[in-house]
Amino acid sequence: MGKLDGKTAVVTGASRGIGRAIALELAKEGANIVVNYSGSKEKADEVVEEILKIGKKAIAVQANVADNESVQNLMKTALDEFGSIDILVNNAGITRDNLLMRMKEEEWDEVIQTNLKGVFLCTKAVTRQMMKQRSGRIINIASVVGVTGNAGQANYTAAKAGVIGLTKTTSRELASRNILVNAVAPGFITTEMTDALPEDIKNSMLSQIPLAKLGKPEHVAKAVVFLASDDAEYITGQVLHVDGGIAM
Amino acid sequence: MSTVLERVTKVIVDRLGVDESEVKEEASFREDLGADSLDVVELVMELEDEFDMEISDEDAEKIVTVGDAIKYIESKLN
Numbered sequence: 001m002g003k004l005d006g007k008t009a010v011v012t013g014a015s016r017g018i019g020r021a022i023a024l025e026l027a028k029e030g031a032n033i034v035v036n037y038s039g040s041k042e043k044a045d046e047v048v049e050e051i052l053k054i055g056k057k058a059i060a061v062q063a064n065v066a067d068n069e070s071v072q073n074l075m076k077t078a079l080d081e082f083g084s085i086d087i088l089v090n091n092a093g094i095t096r097d098n099l100l101m102r103m104k105e106e107e108w109d110e111v112i113q114t115n116l117k118g119v120f121l122c123t124k125a126v127t128r129q130m131m132k133q134r135s136g137r138i139i140n141i142a143s144v145v146g147v148t149g150n151a152g153q154a155n156y157t158a159a160k161a162g163v164i165g166l167t168k169t170t171s172r173e174l175a176s177r178n179i180l181v182n183a184v185a186p187g188f189i190t191t192e193m194t195d196a197l198p199e200d201i202k203n204s205m206l207s208q209i210p211l212a213k214l215g216k217p218e219h220v221a222k223a224v225v226f227l228a229s230d231d232a233e234y235i236t237g238q239v240l241h242v243d244g245g246i247a248m
Numbered sequence: 249m250s251t252v253l254e255r256v257t258k259v260i261v262d263r264l265g266v267d268e269s270e271v272k273e274e275a276s277f278r279e280d281l282g283a284d285s286l287d288v289v290e291l292v293m294e295l296e297d298e299f300d301m302e303i304s305d306e307d308a309e310k311i312v313t314v315g316d317a318i319k320y321i322e323s324k325l326n
Contacts, residue, residue: 128293176286 002030003229008082010034010075012065012122013092015043017191018141021217022089022224023047024054029225031087032057034078038064038092057082065092065118068125075125084133087228088126090119090163091141093156100154108155115159116166123170127179136179137228140167141220144187144243160185164239171237180236182227187243189215210245252299252321259294260314263287273315281314295321 009026013019015037023033024047033051035058037044044060051058059081063074078085093115096107119140130136145153146160164183171181188194188205194214197205206212223242226232241247250258257271266281277283277291292308295317301324303311311317 131290131293173286 002028003225003231004087005030007031007086007228008034008078008084009087009089009228010036010078010085010122010126011089011091012036012063012118013038014047014089015040015060018186018189018217018220019089019091020047021221022091022141023058024050025218025221025225026087026089026228027051027054027056027058029229030056031228032082034058034074034081035060036063036065036074036092038062064114065090065122066113068121071118071121071125075122075129079129085126085129086133086135087137087139088122089139089141089224089228090122092118093141093159095153095156097152097156098154099152103154111155112159112162115156116162119163119166123166123181127174130174130179131177134178136174136177137232138167138170138174138179138181139224139227140164140181140183141224142167142183142185142239144185144241144246147185147239147241147247167239168237175236180227180232182232182235182237183239184220184223184227185239185241185243185247186220187215187241187246189217189220191217208246209243213244215242215244252318252325255298256295256314256318256321259298260291263291263294271314273313273318275314276312277314278312291317299325301325 009031011019011023014023014035023035027033035044035047048058048060061074061077063070096111098107140163142163143160145157146164149157167181167183220242223240260271261268264281264283275281277288292303296303299321
């Protein structure tokens with residue numbers, strides 16, 4: 001018996017990295033998964049295959065979370081396929097790093113659109129269904145840098161800090177309908193995104209981590225499973241840091 | 249076939265847990281029937297389902313009383 005048997009989860013940006021790990025971990029606990037992806041169809045199909053091997057159902061659905069019509073279609077497809085949406089994990093995110101002085105307006109806009117507006121659109125799109133169900137879990141993937149700031153990521157940190165504010169407000173608005181909204185704030189997690197960083201940046205990251213090692217996508221995924229499960233039924237509006245102790 | 253009034257009344261009674269006798273045309277959802285803002289959003293959602301229609305956010309904001317809802321739905325049905 002899994003902790004999430006019979007539940008349906010939509011995970012945005014689930015073809016790679018942390019999103020992929022979240023999709024797999026939720027499936028291991030019994031959930032059926034809607035694997036949303038933006039561009040990497042092959043990668044998304046691989047995640048679906050892996051979930052089918054676990055013995056759970058999964059479909060891959062293309063959608064740009066920054067586009068409302070695309071998001072509506074994603075949620076409709078999920079509902080048509082599985083009949084409910086019990087868990088939404090807003091994970092999709094991009095980076096366009098640059099120093100503030102050099103950051104182009106487009107770099108700012110793209111990151112805000114996907115990482116912040118995307119969370120708003122997806123949340124709004126599932127709320128109707130979750131209100132009807134009188135239950136639901138929304139888990140937003142924020143970031144430690146949304147709390148601490150990070151040179152070179154004005155757009156990303158602003159979006160992630162915005163996600164934390166959105167998490168708290170959504171939590172307050174929907175608590176009376178038994179919809180619980182929380183955020184998970186990963187620290188430095190080994191993914192393609194962090195692999196691409198230069199060695200000296202990685203070393204300086206390590207020096208900031210009390211536990212002195214990078215995190216794994218599974219560490220984040222397990223926190224998401226917890227917040228999605230009955231074990232977290234009295235927790236809402238919180239930010240759970242999974243960062244080796246960077247932010248305290 | 250129930251009338252629009254009967255169907256709207258049933259949705260309101262089910263959602264807000266008020267007595268049928270309180271559901272009068274002039275009754276305001278928020279002032280008289282004890283609905284909070286989220287209740288009103290939910291009511292509109294349920295009316296959309298009941299009458300198989302879409303009510304835009306702009307139109308929904310204008311629905312203040314039971315009579316507003318009935319008039320709106322009747323105008324859309326005709």
